[in-house]
Amino acid sequence: MLTDKIKSREELKEIVKDIRKKDKISKIVTTNGAFDILHKGHIKTLEKAKTFGNVLIVGLNSDSSIKKYKSKNRPIINQEDRAFVIAALSCVDYVTIFYEQDPIEFLKSIKPDFHIKSKSGFKGIETNVVEENKGKIILIDDIPDLSTTNIIEKILKIYR
DSSP: OGGGGBOOHHHHHHHHHHHHHHOTTOOEEEEEEOOOSOOHHHHHHHHHHHTTOSEEEEEEEOHHHHHHHTOTTOOSSOHHHHHHHHHTSTTOOEEEEEOSSSSHHHHHHHOOSEEEEETTTOOSTTHHHHHHTTOEEEEEOOOTTOOHHHHHHHHHHHTO
């Protein structure tokens, strides 16, 4: 069931602890973002992220955090629906919604082996917490001109 993949931060902390205890060679991979209006770039990022480990955990920005860092008009899709869609992807093992503006607390609780970000979405704030826990940041290329913002702008042009 898809909703079994959507977990609280505390549930994930225990799941990760169990994985590491049972299998010393498993690699935990994280990524995070808004994932509003899912598109090819999101899917490619998530598929690529999964190639770095055994378990992919997606930290999803809450509606309130997106309003703070993107716009009062965003997200277009609410957090429960975005979490459900991300959980439906076969490359994703778990999804959690975080309410802070940045993923620092999410990353502190998971302590990933690898944290994956697209080059354009990377601001560097994750680096210290990931590296302090012996993890590594991996930056991947974006698909040029493909973003939720560009999709929204295209829609607005059509209806103006």
